[in-house]
Amino acid sequence: MALSDDFLYRLRDAADAEQVVSPYVRLKRRGKTLVGLCPFHSEKTPSFTVYPESNSFYCFGCGAGGSMINFIQRIENLDYIDAVRTLADRFGLQMPEDGFDDTLSERRKRILSANRDAARFFYDTLFSENGKAGLDYWLKRGITVQTIKHFGLGYAPGGGSALTDYLHKKGYTFTELVDANLSRKSTRSNGYYDNFRNRVITPIIDVRGNVVAFGGRVLDDSKPKYVNTSDTLVFKKGQGVFALNFAKNAATDRKLIITEGYMDAISLHQAGFTNTIAGLGTALTSEQARLISRYADEVILSYDSDEAGQAATKKAISIFSQTGVKVKILKITGGKDPDEIIKEYGKERFKSIIDSGANDTEYRILTEREKYDVSTDDGKLEFLRAAVKVLATVDDGIEREIYASRLADEFSVSKDAVLTQVNDTIKSNNKKREYERNRKITQESISPRDTVNPERRDHLKAARAEERLISILLNNPDFYRKISDKISPKDFITEFNGRVYSVISSRLEEGKSIEIDFLSGSFSPDEMGRVSKFIIDGSRTVGSVGECEDCIKVILEEKNNGAKVRPSSLSDDEWAKKMNELKMKKNT
Numbered sequence: 001m002a003l004s005d006d007f008l009y010r011l012r013d014a015a016d017a018e019q020v021v022s023p024y025v026r027l028k029r030r031g032k033t034l035v036g037l038c039p040f041h042s043e044k045t046p047s048f049t050v051y052p053e054s055n056s057f058y059c060f061g062c063g064a065g066g067s068m069i070n071f072i073q074r075i076e077n078l079d080y081i082d083a084v085r086t087l088a089d090r091f092g093l094q095m096p097e098d099g100f101d102d103t104l105s106e107r108r109k110r111i112l113s114a115n116r117d118a119a120r121f122f123y124d125t126l127f128s129e130n131g132k133a134g135l136d137y138w139l140k141r142g143i144t145v146q147t148i149k150h151f152g153l154g155y156a157p158g159g160g161s162a163l164t165d166y167l168h169k170k171g172y173t174f175t176e177l178v179d180a181n182l183s184r185k186s187t188r189s190n191g192y193y194d195n196f197r198n199r200v201i202t203p204i205i206d207v208r209g210n211v212v213a214f215g216g217r218v219l220d221d222s223k224p225k226y227v228n229t230s231d232t233l234v235f236k237k238g239q240g241v242f243a244l245n246f247a248k249n250a251a252t253d254r255k256l257i258i259t260e261g262y263m264d265a266i267s268l269h270q271a272g273f274t275n276t277i278a279g280l281g282t283a284l285t286s287e288q289a290r291l292i293s294r295y296a297d298e299v300i301l302s303y304d305s306d307e308a309g310q311a312a313t314k315k316a317i318s319i320f321s322q323t324g325v326k327v328k329i330l331k332i333t334g335g336k337d338p339d340e341i342i343k344e345y346g347k348e349r350f351k352s353i354i355d356s357g358a359n360d361t362e363y364r365i366l367t368e369r370e371k372y373d374v375s376t377d378d379g380k381l382e383f384l385r386a387a388v389k390v391l392a393t394v395d396d397g398i399e400r401e402i403y404a405s406r407l408a409d410e411f412s413v414s415k416d417a418v419l420t421q422v423n424d425t426i427k428s429n430n431k432k433r434e435y436e437r438n439r440k441i442t443q444e445s446i447s448p449r450d451t452v453n454p455e456r457r458d459h460l461k462a463a464r465a466e467e468r469l470i471s472i473l474l475n476n477p478d479f480y481r482k483i484s485d486k487i488s489p490k491d492f493i494t495e496f497n498g499r500v501y502s503v504i505s506s507r508l509e510e511g512k513s514i515e516i517d518f519l520s521g522s523f524s525p526d527e528m529g530r531v532s533k534f535i536i537d538g539s540r541t542v543g544s545v546g547e548c549e550d551c552i553k554v555i556l557e558e559k560n561n562g563a564k565v566r567p568s569s570l571s572d573d574e575w576a577k578k579m580n581e582l583k584m585k586k587n588t
Contacts, residue, residue, distance in 0.1 A: 003084065003521060005512060007096050011084065012067075012517045014091040017055045020068045024075050024294050039290055040064045040074060042322030056516045058532045065532025067520045074525050076208075077239060081105040108233050111180040114172050115203075115211040115234070118182050121166055122154025122201040122214075131155040134200045137219050141263070142343055147270045151202065151243075156216055158198035161191070181213075181229045196227060202262045204229070204280065205245045212240065215262055215280070228280065238285040241292060242278040243269065248295040250274035256296040257354075258284075259338055260303050260312065267339040268302075271347040276302075284316045289323050298326040300357060305332040310367075317360045329363040330354060361403060364390045380411055388418065392425035452530045453496040462493035465554035470500055471538030472548050473514075474531075480508045482545050487552045491559055500531060 018034060021027060025036040025048060038048035038059045047061035058065035064074060072083040082105050088095050125131040126138075126148070134155025138148055147153075156163065164183040168174065174192050177183035183192045199216035206212050213229035229235055243265045247256055257276040259265050265278035279288065292299060301316055303309040313329060320327050330353050335341040341350050358366060368386040373379035387407055394400050400422060401415075408415035450456050456463040469487075473480055489505065492498030503522045504514050512518065519531055 004096060005518060007093075008517050011069075011087060011091070011093055012055055012515075014093055015055070015068045015087045017050050017052050017057070017068055020071060020087070020090075021050050021057065037293075037324060038062060038064070039294065042286055042290070042319075044322070044324060054516060054535075056532060056535075058529070058536055063529045063533065064525070065530075065536075066525065066528030067517045069517070069520045070525050070528045077236065079104045079108070080521055082108060104233070107176075107179065110172070110176045111232060111234050112210050112212070114167055114176060114180045114182060115213070117167060117170060117172075118163060118180075118214070119152055119154065119201075119203045119211045121163055122156055122196075122203070123152055124154075125157055125162075126153065126155040126200075130157045133198075133219055137200050142270075143266060144270060147266060150246075150269070151266055152205075152211075153266075154201040154203070156194065156196035156199045156201050160193045160197070163194045163196070164192050179232060181232055195229075199227060202242075202266075204235070204240055204242055206240065207245050207248060209245060210234065213237075213280075215242075236287075237280050239287040239291065240280050241288055242280060244277050244291070244295070247275045247277045251295055254295065254297040255300065256292060256298075257300045257302055258292070258316070260309060261337075264302070264338045267342055268350075271342050271350070273347070273350070283312050284319055286319055286322070289316075289319045289325070293320075293323045293325050296325060298328060300328045300330060300354060302330045302332065302338050304337045306336060309337075313363070314367075317364070321360070327360040328354075328357040329360060330357045331366075361390065361394055361399065365403065374411075384411060384413070384418070385421075388421045388425055391418075391422045392429055452527055453494050455494040455496070459493045459558070462555055462558035463497060465551040465558070466492050466494060466497035466501070467534060467537075468543075469548055469551040469555070470497060470504065471534045472543030472551075473501075473504055473508075473538075474535045475538040476543055477508055477514055479543070479545050479548055480505065483548045483552060484509075486549065487555065491555060493555065493558055496527070496530075500534070 018027065021034070021036075024039050027034040027036045027050060028046070032051075032053060034050040034052065035046045036048050036050075037043055037046050038061055040048075040059060041062040041064075043061050048057065048059045048064075050057045056065065056067055057071055066073075068087060069080065069083050072078060072086050073080060076083065076086060078086060085095055085105070087093075126134050131154075135148075138153060139145075143153070161183075164174075164177060167177055167182065174183065174185070177192065178185060182195055184195055185192055196214060196216040199218055202215040202217075203211050204213040204215065212235040213232070215229075216227045218225055228237070231237060242262055246269065255275060257268060257273055259268065259276060259278045262278055265276045268276040277292070299316075299320060301313050303313045303316070309332075317327055317329070332338065332341065332353065334349070335344055338350060341353070365387050368390060369383055371386070372383040374383050384407065387403075391400050391403055394403075400419070404415050404418040404422065407413070408418055453463065484505065489498045489502035492501055500523075503519060507514050507518065516528075516532065516535060520528055523531060
């Protein structure tokens with residue numbers, strides 16, 4: 001996917017790193033860098049670093065890294081060209097009309113276009129004679145015409161292929177419609193039929209305003225009750241959030257209400273709670289939580305009061321605890337979900353429920369209390385033991401003190417006794433976590449996982465020499481002309497490192513830059529994380545032509561000695577020591 005260096009230079013100069021990243025990550029300046037909580041994995045201590053001087057980023061926790069193009073690739077789940085186009089549009093640059101392979105990008109564009117036209121078809125059908133049943137359904141559910149228009153709600157007619165025929169006449173191929181999960185191929189004939197039939201339709205719109213998927217519900221109690229868009233090139237169910245495109249602008253106080261389903265979210269928006277979002281039919285995922293954390297410092301969980309809803313609440317509390325987002329839990333009474341509460345008692349009742357909501361600690365303690373008969377001594381004891389386990393998971397010491405005082409006052413026990421039990425439990429939990437960490441470290445040392453360079457484990461000595469050579473060259477490209485005739489990409493033991501060296505050497509041979517922006521199109525986002533690490537590692541120590549030659553010597557020795565089948569057992573520290581010894585010998 002080759003873009004001209006001239007265009008990439010202009011894009012790099014325009015796409016300031018802080019401006020690109022700050023809408024997604026709350027950054028704090030630390031010297032010449034900017035740091036924040038990584039949007040790509042759950043953490044409480046910032047390990048995500050932005051380097052304004054090189055317009056790059058790297059996470060020391062999960063290894064994500066690269067240029068601003070790679071950042072947009074990851075954060076928006078885009079391919080390379082679409083990420084470039086997103087940055088170009090954002091910073092006012094015109095994309096070049098040729099010079100790159102746009103195949104995957106074009107497929108994505110066609111799916112998004114087909115979805116947009118399908119949404120219009122469903123909406124128009126709802127207000128036609130064929131859509132009367134669907135319109136009646138929405139109106140009976142209390143959804144106004146204004147709300148229908150706001151969310152673009154619609155209706156998929158019964159029969160076989162109304163949507164498919166409509167979109168095919170508009171120029172979409174059957175392959176494109178299947179790719180979008182709007183149509184399916186018949187197993188009985190060579191024909192195609194609609195994925196959504198005789199259902200009210202809710203379009204799923206991402207934060208950029210693209211229609212990425214649909215949810216279809218039957219008008220009666222027949223099964224399956226729901227049919228949703230399967231994963232496509234533009235949609236991943238575990239990553240999407242319904243109504244976030246509206247709610248992110250309404251959440252001026254950075255608080256979002258989360259419901260289980262579309263209907264609850266739509267009903268709350270209609271009642272004025274426009275900072276409401278919903279999951280997409282599955283339990284909350286860590287990817288969804290990280291997306292939500294970009295727009296909220298606090299979430300208000302308003303899940304159904306049934307057993308499934310309470311289980312979903314507990315899971316959501318656990319997931320959000322890894323993001324730094326505060327959690328408030330609503331106790332839904334008088335109805336099974338927010339939609340019923342609003343219809344039965346009005347929006348003021350739901351507002352009072354929000355005001356009286358409990359934080360996650362209160363909720364978990366109250367949940368434990370409901371399990372025991374605290375009117376008996378045995379029940380009190382069992383509840384207090386359960387409450388101690390909850391408090392042992394609370395990081396804030398002052399918060400632990402407050403709840404310990406409440407428990408002590410209510411059950412006439414010593415606060416010190418409660419806190420002693422809490423601290424003992426914390427110590428026990430820490431020992432268990434330490435044991436688990438050590439177990440994982442031991443397991444990984446035996447069988448480390450490296451998806452970027454899977455050969456590294458079996459060829460550690462050669463791989464480290466390759467990596468050090470690449471690190472030095474990335475930071476000192478002028479060294480290349482002095483060592484270029486001593487090694488070629490074919491001499492590298494591991495395929496990935498050889499490929500990186502090949503890209504670097506090819507660009508240097510052509511007199512081109514090997515800055516990170518110009519490497520982004522040659523590697524996947526995960527691979528660019530590793531390249532970023534090479535750059536950072538190389539910047540921390542002073543390299544030399546002599547050290548490059550030492551690395552080359554090791555690589556060629558390993559190749560000649562059959563390193564392809566002989567693993568090395570040197571640790572990273574032992575390897576560094578070995579290289580220093582080689583340098584000392586050379587200088588004596």
